[in-house]
Each structure stands twice: as C-alpha cells, then as structure tokens.
Amino acid sequence: MHPPRRHEPVFGEPWQGRAFALAILSSRIACGGVNTDAFRHALERLDRAAYLGDGYYGRWLNGAELMLTERSILAPGAVEARARNLRGEHVDEPPIPEPDRPHYAPTAEGSLRAVDTVPAFAVGESVRARNMSVPGHTRLPGYIRGHVGVVESRQPAAVLPDTNAHFLGENPQHVYSVRFDSRELWGADADPFALTVELYESYLETIS
Structure with missing residues (x-):
C-alpha cells in the first residue's frame, strides 16, 4: 500500500462513498440507534459470495440489507426486484412486512462506559x-x-x-x-x- 497522497479521494470510486453512507443509515434504522456490534454480527453471517465476492463496500451493503430484512423494514427480495426494475424488467416488489425494530436505546454515545465494580484482574497477573x-x-x-x-x-x-x-x-x-x-x-x-x-x-x- 502506498502512503496517503495530498488531496487523495477518501473513496476509490463514487459508489463506495454512497455504499458507506447507506450502510451507516441502514444500521441506525434497523437498530434504533448506533450499534456497531449488531452490524459486525450481520457481516459475520453473510455467505461466502456476499462477504467476499462483492468487495469491501459491497460487504457493507449486504450486511445492511440483512439487518433491514431481519427487522422487517425491507422485504426479502426487495433489493433484487428494484435492481431488475432499473434494468427495465418491470417486476412487482414484494410487500413490506410490519417492521420489527428492537427496543434499543444506547445509554451514551460510543462504546465506553463507567463501571463501578473493582477490576477483577491486576496488571502483571x-x-x-x-x-x-x-x-x-x-x-x-x-x-x-x-x-x-x-x-x-x-x-x-x-x-x-x-x-x-x-x-x-x-x-x-x-x-x-x-x-x-x-x-x-x-x-x-x-x-x-x-x-x-x-x-x-x-x-x-x-x-x-
């Protein structure tokens, strides 16, 4: 890998930036707030083709689609149907089910939290x-x-x-x-x- 160059674009291709934004937004919608762990879990459960075949940002899109489908915000097959319609095939989109968002609200921003308990392990142990x-x-x-x-x-x-x-x-x-x-x-x-x-x-x- 080469070191960063001055004025180097953040994303190699424009679609990657859109994929990044869509994945972040989809995660917020599906989780009811920022939950990086739930998104990582979605990526872990992709099949080989969805995880490796579509590249890094394709993986993010596939993970976002899985989260939205599991939460009944997207119907299974909806993305494929829309892609076929964009190609001029004129297919019906599957109906969107009743959303099943988790009752989730982070107690603070980020992942760091204060803990009142005494640490169980000491440095050097x-x-x-x-x-x-x-x-x-x-x-x-x-x-x-x-x-x-x-x-x-x-x-x-x-x-x-x-x-x-x-x-x-x-x-x-x-x-x-x-x-x-x-x-x-x-x-x-x-x-x-x-x-x-x-x-x-x-x-x-x-x-x-």
Missing part, C-alpha cells in the same frame, strides 16, 4: 482466556481460548459486544490488554513473539 463457546457474536478470538497470558494494562470499560449485538443490554465491563507468548498459542516450534489482545473481563479467569 497471569490469566487464562476462557475456553467457552459463544452461540452468537463475540470478540473473544478462538485461537486464544484456554491459553494463559499476562495482563499488560487496563483499558477503559466498554459495552460488551456479546450482549449488545443481540440487543440484550450493554453489560459494560472492564477491558484488559493481555499479552500472550506465541509459543503458548501455537506450540514450541512457533517463531517467538508477543501478541497483545484486548479482552473483556468475562472472557478471562484466574489461574488457580
């Missing part, structure tokens, strides 16, 4: 990433589950993506930067280096 299977969205990487690392620093508390993505509450928690040794994660033959991951408190457990 050895911790283990929980070896747990999450049925929906999570920010706990699979390759660190069950492995031991060291708390390097504590970050500001933030909304828990696992519940926020499903409109089950913000559930804010303390967040920790945890350093893992590459050989702990991938075995003794791995090249030696340190990997730091930001992890929510419920992703970690003490080492007895």
Whole structure:
C-alpha cells in the first residue's frame, strides 16, 4: 500500500462513498440507534459470495440489507426486484412486512462506559482466556481460548459486544490488554513473539 497522497479521494470510486453512507443509515434504522456490534454480527453471517465476492463496500451493503430484512423494514427480495426494475424488467416488489425494530436505546454515545465494580484482574497477573463457546457474536478470538497470558494494562470499560449485538443490554465491563507468548498459542516450534489482545473481563479467569 502506498502512503496517503495530498488531496487523495477518501473513496476509490463514487459508489463506495454512497455504499458507506447507506450502510451507516441502514444500521441506525434497523437498530434504533448506533450499534456497531449488531452490524459486525450481520457481516459475520453473510455467505461466502456476499462477504467476499462483492468487495469491501459491497460487504457493507449486504450486511445492511440483512439487518433491514431481519427487522422487517425491507422485504426479502426487495433489493433484487428494484435492481431488475432499473434494468427495465418491470417486476412487482414484494410487500413490506410490519417492521420489527428492537427496543434499543444506547445509554451514551460510543462504546465506553463507567463501571463501578473493582477490576477483577491486576496488571502483571497471569490469566487464562476462557475456553467457552459463544452461540452468537463475540470478540473473544478462538485461537486464544484456554491459553494463559499476562495482563499488560487496563483499558477503559466498554459495552460488551456479546450482549449488545443481540440487543440484550450493554453489560459494560472492564477491558484488559493481555499479552500472550506465541509459543503458548501455537506450540514450541512457533517463531517467538508477543501478541497483545484486548479482552473483556468475562472472557478471562484466574489461574488457580
């Protein structure tokens, strides 16, 4: 990649800027407010063609369409029908169902929140990433589950993506930067280096 050039356009092609704006607006409409976690969860559930075949901003459009369809704001097949009409095929659009927007209202802007509880882990403490299977969205990487690392620093508390993505509450928690040794994660033959991951408190457990 080349470094940014003076007066370089923000988007490589004009349609990408429109796609970006449509995805942001669609997310607000579908979620009743800004919910980055719900949008990420929509992207995770796209099939291979929708995720990879249409490029980065095409992926955003496909994710937005999924969210709008799930919330019954768009009817399944509505986008395809409109595209065919633009090509002059004259097809009927499917009827729009009754909207099913979630009862969601963020308590503040952004994802950072104040937490009254005392942090469960201290800087320098050895911790283990929980070896747990999450049925929906999570920010706990699979390759660190069950492995031991060291708390390097504590970050500001933030909304828990696992519940926020499903409109089950913000559930804010303390967040920790945890350093893992590459050989702990991938075995003794791995090249030696340190990997730091930001992890929510419920992703970690003490080492007895």
